[in-house]
Amino acid sequence: MGIHGLMSYVGEHKQFFTDIQLRNTKIIIDGNNLFHRLYFESNLDLQHGGDYDSFTDIVHKFFETLSVCKIYPYVVLDGGCDLLDKKFATLKERAWDKIQVAYSISRGGGGSVLPLLTREVFKQALTKLEVPFVQCFSEADRDITSLANHWNCPVLTLDSDFCIFDLKAGYCPLNYFQWRNLCTCEGTLDCYIPARCFSLERLCSHFSHMNKALLPLFAVMNGNDYINLPALETFFSKVRLPVGGCGWRGRKHVRIQGLLNWLSRFADPTEAIDNVLKYLKKHEREEIRELLCTSMEEYEQSDVNLEDFFQNGNFDSQVTRKLALPQWMLEALAKGHLSPFISDALLLRRTILHVQVENMQRPSAHTVALPIRQVIYGLLLNASQNSEVTSPSEQSNNVDGLLQQNKARPLHSVSKIMTFWQVPRSDRLKLLLETLGVKASILQPIPSPLWLPVAVTCYWTHYSEPRVKLHCLQALLLGMVFGELHRTTSSSDKMIYDQFLKWKEKNFQKLLDLDTAHTFCQWQCCLQMGLHLNQLLSTPLPEPDLTRLYCGTLVHRLCKELKSAHGAENLLLSSPKMSQLYCDLLHAVKSTVPPDFFQETTKTKSCKEKNKNTGLKVQDCSGPEENVQNSQLAMETKGRN
Structure with a gap:
């Protein structure tokens, strides 16, 4: 998810954080946040489709550093799109933004678009390093929160929603996690990673000891990836928010500070919602109340027992029980052996094809x-x-970088x-x-x-x-x-x-x-x-x-x-x-294309000819078809000649 402007706002208030020396602990890692940040912060190439080898080396260094500090990571990856499609509008908006950024990069401009296979490379690196990971069935935030509180260990991510979740051991933002700056404890050989931990209690204390149960309402009203109610703009246009204090700048920060100050007046969410509705038209009030209450549920802990998955390989939840999918598929999705692309196509009849840095005119x-x-x-x-199934639709970019939806005939x-x-x-x-x-x-x-x-x-x-x-x-x-x-x-x-x-x-x-x-x-x-x-x-x-x-x-x-x-x-x-x-x-x-397919115009040298030139060239190797009588791939199929 993500709350508009919140991460930059709390970053300007050092009093919301505590400095910690992270070692000798389990830690729950938001996998999607991590692989994005490791790729983008490492100055890796973004124009040419991905330097996956260099990215793999960085992933290895990251987890080796955790191991030196006796930090035991458990990585939780997002799965497919939400089954109720609450975030689809946000996903389409982000897809459009990425098309624009990819176009900029292709023309020598700035921006960041993750190479297409980064997620799969990341999972393979985790497997080789024997780092335990799970792939959830949709957004992983609530599952991460449940596991972190069950184990009483911190969460490592850069998702502003974790400023709202009530985490027992706190939330360590990735931008303050100095894993490249390994330190040694004074007088010992023990190593630690300097980090900052966000404190929900400190935030609430700053706003007149506000009830932390009000924070999910704040997140929903301020706007997150799941909800953007135009009716609430009526509230903001009529209410006078007490900004107060200092340390804020920009329109988003003014609203954040003012809304937190305003909400801190109320004892609980019910009282606060009643006061929000006073500013709205009477015929809208009950619908908005229901929407606010439903949206706040996104900040409750989930029923998924990830401890059981990490210990016994069992992934069970109310959602998966309703899906009526074969057990092998549920297990393959949870273990990351199947991509979220598969679950989106199967359950939503829709896929989003991620943009690359390509020729947008084609x-x-x-x-x-x-x-x-x-x-x-x-x-x-x-x-x-379901006997009344429909073909999946695909979201991708076409000529001139326009977002396009197509039906794909199976x-x-x-x-x-x-x-x-x-x-x-x-x-x-x-x-x-x-x-x-x-x-x-x-x-x-x-x-x-x-x-x-x-x-x-x-x-x-x-x-x-x-x-x-x-x-x-x-x-x-x-x-x-x-x-x-x-x-x-x-x-x-x-x-x-x-x-x-x-x-x-x-x-x-x-x-x-x-x-x-x-x-x-x-x-x-x-x-x-x-x-x-x-x-x-x-x-x-x-x-x-x-x-x-x-x-x-x-x-x-x-x-x-x-x-x-x-x-x-x-x-x-x-x-x-x-x-x-x-x-x-x-x-x-x-051997799979006609002899004149490449229309070679220069005479090539044999494999045995010695190198006499200075330019980079490669031999054009050709030879008789190999004997395949003992092939392990005994099943021959009808293919192109």
Whole structure:
């Protein structure tokens, strides 16, 4: 959620906080807030689609610092949209804002738009670090509050709603959490993180010891993500709010200070609401009373027992009991094995496709992945208990950055997903590969963690508009090799890895190559939906390691260098293993398109030719089709030739 202007207001009042040395404690972390802040505050690239490897390193450093201080984190992630759609207007407004920001970034301007796969990368990093996390079924604030109070430990977030929740151990805002400034306790070797903890009692004491039960009413009246009542503007236009004191500035802060002063006069919310209604028209009063009381319930603790989930893996609530979903799906959603995209499409018949820094003059980059989404929708519509189902609508950006809603026609309707889940893996694999348009045989020479990315790359090469250029494909595949180099220990591979790092760290011109950016945005959209479909089918292909799969700055740099190079430099020759990997990747993708697809105009050099040039070039590897008689992917499917 979020209360308009409250975080900046309380930030101007140091008396609302206590300085603490955080160590030897559990802490509940708002996962969505954390991955946004870690990405944006770390000066990571925002133009080129995400430096997921650098982001992963930062996530590792963050949780390693907590471990040194014996801080035991439990991460709680938001799930899908609220089932009652109370926040939809806010979500549409934010989507529009992000389109404008993405457009600004694409033109060299400022702003922050999170790269498309950041959330999935974050979850994979948590899994590798063995940091426990849960994915809730909608907004996680109330669930976080319940767990924090049950364990009597602080909450780490930057959500102003936690200035309203009654937290026993307080709320530590992320902007005051100095995890990069590790300190040692005097006279001991114990480490701690300097932080500030917001005190609800101090806030209420400042306003004449106001009843803290009035704060949810304040939040609703001031305006949050769930409610914005025009009728309340009548109240604000008529009432004279006692601002008083100092330390405020700006219109929002005047209203906040005045409203808190005014509410502090009353003993409880009932009395305060009665006095609010006096300023409204008689025929509006009872409706507004009901809306205010209902909205205040958002600040009550939830019935979800997250302790039971973290200890026993059980996620149970009144909401989930009403959903009539199969148990495997509920568990997969809670464990983060399925994306909130899935629950939104299934339960709300609507999805919001997140904007990227792309060419806004072209149709949304998400358009290329529509056939994959149609298969997902086809599966999900048959999972519903409701016989009168409708196709999901999609919110995305189109030409000129306008927010657009489209109906997506589902494909591949099958029997209800409850029984479909019991279908043999070979059939689920067949459906996945048919959707991506590849044969299992072409994947055999490739390491299994790259099977899904390569299958998605084949799909992207076939459907991308405008057509994928050879140097873009080469750059993307070299980026995958770069990810594999990170795992090797040989000295020759280390030299190649360091060379890639130099390319990655080269400065870019401020103006983005929009067509190249759009091409790689399309690839990420395809990968995202390929991941979702693979997860929905219970991973017939192994889940790829996203943390090292795509590095936007490197791939864009390689793309630029390969475009201007005149020959084929064997960058990987000192590592036969990595050179072969690159050849296998390129051959797999090129085998799914016609021979003249890339319309190559320059004669390339063989894999064995030594490097004689100074520009960055890569070999065009080709060779006979691999023998696949012993393939682990024995199920061949009808694909493109």
